[in-house]
Amino acid sequence: MSRLELVDDRFGKLAEELRAGRPVASDELRARVSAFRPAPRRRFELDLSFRRLVPAVGIAALAAAVGVAGVLGIVHGSAPTHRAVAEATAVHRSTKGSLPRRPPARASAYAFSAVTSADALRATSGRLQQYDAVLRVRVSDQRELSKRTQEALRLTGKLGGYVVSARYAAPGKSGQAVLVLRVPVEHVQTAIAQFSGYGSLVAQQIVLKDLQRRVDDLGVRIGRLRAEIASIEHRLAGSLTPEQRTALEQRLQRDRNRVERLRKARSSSVGRAQLARVSLTMLVGPKPAAAPAGRFRRTIDDAGSVLLRELELLVYALVVAGPLLAIGGAGMLAGRSVRRRADRRLLERS
Amino acid sequence: MSPLRRISAVKPGARDFAEAAERHLDDVHAFLVYLTGDRNVAEELTSETFARACERWGRYDPRRGSARTWLCQLARSTALDHFRAEDRRRRREGRYALDVREPEDAVFGEGLSPALEGALARLSAAEREVLVLRVVLELDGESAARVLGISATACSTRLSRALQKLEREVSAGVAA
Numbered sequence: 001m002s003r004l005e006l007v008d009d010r011f012g013k014l015a016e017e018l019r020a021g022r023p024v025a026s027d028e029l030r031a032r033v034s035a036f037r038p039a040p041r042r043r044f045e046l047d048l049s050f051r052r053l054v055p056a057v058g059i060a061a062l063a064a065a066v067g068v069a070g071v072l073g074i075v076h077g078s079a080p081t082h083r084a085v086a087e088a089t090a091v092h093r094s095t096k097g098s099l100p101r102r103p104p105a106r107a108s109a110y111a112f113s114a115v116t117s118a119d120a121l122r123a124t125s126g127r128l129q130q131y132d133a134v135l136r137v138r139v140s141d142q143r144e145l146s147k148r149t150q151e152a153l154r155l156t157g158k159l160g161g162y163v164v165s166a167r168y169a170a171p172g173k174s175g176q177a178v179l180v181l182r183v184p185v186e187h188v189q190t191a192i193a194q195f196s197g198y199g200s201l202v203a204q205q206i207v208l209k210d211l212q213r214r215v216d217d218l219g220v221r222i223g224r225l226r227a228e229i230a231s232i233e234h235r236l237a238g239s240l241t242p243e244q245r246t247a248l249e250q251r252l253q254r255d256r257n258r259v260e261r262l263r264k265a266r267s268s269s270v271g272r273a274q275l276a277r278v279s280l281t282m283l284v285g286p287k288p289a290a291a292p293a294g295r296f297r298r299t300i301d302d303a304g305s306v307l308l309r310e311l312e313l314l315v316y317a318l319v320v321a322g323p324l325l326a327i328g329g330a331g332m333l334a335g336r337s338v339r340r341r342a343d344r345r346l347l348e349r350s
Numbered sequence: 351m352s353p354l355r356r357i358s359a360v361k362p363g364a365r366d367f368a369e370a371a372e373r374h375l376d377d378v379h380a381f382l383v384y385l386t387g388d389r390n391v392a393e394e395l396t397s398e399t400f401a402r403a404c405e406r407w408g409r410y411d412p413r414r415g416s417a418r419t420w421l422c423q424l425a426r427s428t429a430l431d432h433f434r435a436e437d438r439r440r441r442r443e444g445r446y447a448l449d450v451r452e453p454e455d456a457v458f459g460e461g462l463s464p465a466l467e468g469a470l471a472r473l474s475a476a477e478r479e480v481l482v483l484r485v486v487l488e489l490d491g492e493s494a495a496r497v498l499g500i501s502a503t504a505c506s507t508r509l510s511r512a513l514q515k516l517e518r519e520v521s522a523g524v525a526a
Contacts, residue, residue, distance in 0.1 A: 014520065018486050019485065020459075021460050021461040021462040022486050023459045024376055025375050025396065030375060033397065037368075038407040340500075347430075348474045350387075
């Protein structure tokens, strides 16, 4: 930059004079300053200034987020798709007159799967459980649909079960058979294995519900009522006023009715536990059964989900911390402005 | 090249500091003379500025400005600390009015006319600092603005006002 640009022509002479007479440091000061030697720098010195630290931390956090998502994606992606969730554990109580004591087990279990029937849940041996299975199988053509429907009905009878409902329809080139079957629970695994082999298994859902506790509770209540009935009968055998006798007889009748209802409920529960309900849907269609997602696809999907979750958390953190950061930033800017103004006033006074 | 090595590569060494100190000592000294209006104080502050610069030389990044600009920033910060300390001392001792020094001869340079010397003495430190940076040290507008911590436009405005006032003061001094 030339001097003419720097200063207006009017001030040219003034500027020349100021420059010509510029103060010079004394020899003593020169000697003092030349004695200063900066400390030798370490070979690998990290400069942790704020301007460098912020992007470094940002990059590190981003790398960590992607790394965590990748690791979780790989871990989850390689895990099998079969999931079973135990919801509760029953506390088994057995009393006189009830069914034999059995070990406690899962009160209910849920499984959803698109894998082969070999993975299907089995009912716990020795416990009363309601077993519901839903199968969806794709068969090649209408002829196969008809053949497999008949086979399913025959197999159900052969295993000691029965058909609750059957619906068969084959319009045009498509077709569907919906069978609702009751199969003895000890043969349900065989039935499911057979049904799954009729074609491509599209979906399989099995629900297990523990009935043991309910049956045991009913047994306890029946036992109490029977004891009470025995007591009433004993009292009726003695001498009573007509009013007392009438009241006791009414109570006796009521208790007998209740015992009967409870016995029916218990029998119903036991019956439900003895026969599994299998809903089998067979369909014909051009679309092949969707293959389970590959490991790589699952890894990518899981990693994407984790990244999305991390993004959600980041947005949440920003929403929560944003106002505080804004206030802090505004405070810092205001502080800097105040300090600069104070410095300027100080220099104007000096 | 790793980030560590890259950072190390741009970091100035001890020899660079000695060179920078030798090259810019007069600039820093002149800046502080104008800022304080006192040669003795300016010498002390210059010494202190270079002591600080020596300590912080590892933090100096040539990519963010010249050594002269960085040293002037340090000098200004040192001078402000001095002014604050003086301000506190004056308030504490309550003798601000008694502490007004008699103007020395040739504070702001050798060979200046008495009118100009007097006019400079009557300017505030804020006015003198922009004058010395832009006129005496001939820093460009951006560098001077960086030293002062203001925008280049504000720096230009301050310079213009300071020169006008200086001219008025010189004229008044000559007339007197």
